Amino acid sequence: MLRPYLFLHAAPLPFFTSCAPTVFGLLLLPVIEAIGRRSISAIEALGRFGHFLMDMVRGLRDVGIWARLVVVQMRRIGVDSLPVALFIAAFTGVVLALQASYTFTGAVPLYFVGTLVGKTMMLELGPVLTGLALAGRVGASMAAELGTMKVTEQVDALETLAYDPQSYLVVPRVLASTVMFPVIVAFAIAVGIVTGWLTSLALLDLSTSDFIKGLKLFYVFKDVWFGLLKSASFGLTIALVGCIVGLGTRGGAEGVGRSTTRTVVFSAILILVLDAFWAVILL
């Protein structure tokens, strides 16, 4: 087989000819080869992702298979995740109110605490903190479950029973996650604002009317739909990553562990990238 360094050894550039070709071959070419290998696997991964999406869209046709399972997944993803999301939101609201008051230090009217709590919860912390927390809870759980099914041949068994794993496993999870994330985030935003308000009442000597005045001050409806749209995209992303990584699991228990970790890491990165993307596009 022809290797790239055979050509590079013969490169006519003065620099190359003045250096010993073996130094170049030994030091740089392995790096170039590694970059090449990584690039090829990245392109392959992109191709597999496209293929996976096409299969998933085809799986949407089997409404009879996934319709019933979506409800089960909505309960698992939505209802079961609610306590974690609300717990995080509650403490975020408390901290936001106190930090706002600390930052304003009398220079800004205190009712702006309501503005900051409301805007920050709706636009950023509600969706992103909930998304990151659920990447761990929902994404990891999907990857572990599907990964275990994959390595114990349960996915193959499903296929031999004439079920398409996309319709039976992927579509219900992706749909449920996309639909339920905005619902969870809506509750989280509400709880964050309520705890911010209670903190303002109890610790900042701010009246309810002043808090609400601040809350309404720069409010636009876009604040709400922006946060909910973002959270739907986070839900879609987490479920897709969990399903793709989970169904690509190889190698027994160790492979399942690896898939779970990868899902959490990829999901967290993608959430932050998407967060920036939506800010650039919509704000």
Place this chain on the structure above:
Amino acid sequence: MIEFQNLYKAFDGKNVLQGLSLKVRDGETVVVIGYSGTGKSVALKHIVGLLHPDAGDVIVDGQAVGTLERDALTRVRQGIGYVFQFAALFDSMTVSENLALGLRRRGLGDDEIEDRIREALALVDLSGTGDSMPAELSGGMRKRVGIARAIALRPRYILYDEPTTGLDPVTSAVIDRLMVRTREHLGVTGVVVTHDMRSAYTVGDRIAMLYEGRIRQVGSVAEIQETEDPVVRQFIEGRAE
């Protein structure tokens, strides 16, 4: 009829199947024997389209499985029952739910599904275990549930992947008897992959030895027992050299 036509398959550059050709006639049970890692299970997975061939194909009822589109492949799969090496039961479902899943896909009503489950569990001597979870069953029981899941579908073909591996001799004999009973009761065509020679002699109408990616010899049980091929002889006698 199932026919392997010059099937080739490689994984990560390693050639596993290298021109496998074999015919399985309707109503017979063919046992595929061979060393571990020679591609017996790989061959079996090509029959239901779980793997795609690099070259050649498997023909099931006149249809080349490797070329079938999604819907056509689903129809072929509906005629085949597959018994996995480690049963591959859905661990979040009860035994009954495991059996019901494939039946529901075939559009059967609740009463019919219930009858089929009862009948299949009785055939594998596991009546009364319908509400158990797979984790509560022994290895042998799980294998029998795997067989029940396949026969409840009343398929034209049943594929067994190492049905007796990892079982004690008595449980292995029970599974062998079960496979024979299934063929006699339901008249299905079977392909059994195993390296358990006692099992092969009990359940097989014909035995085919897979060696270096292709069929080394195929023949009746008597022909294989009397073979003079040194590779087949060594394998069936279990000699180290």
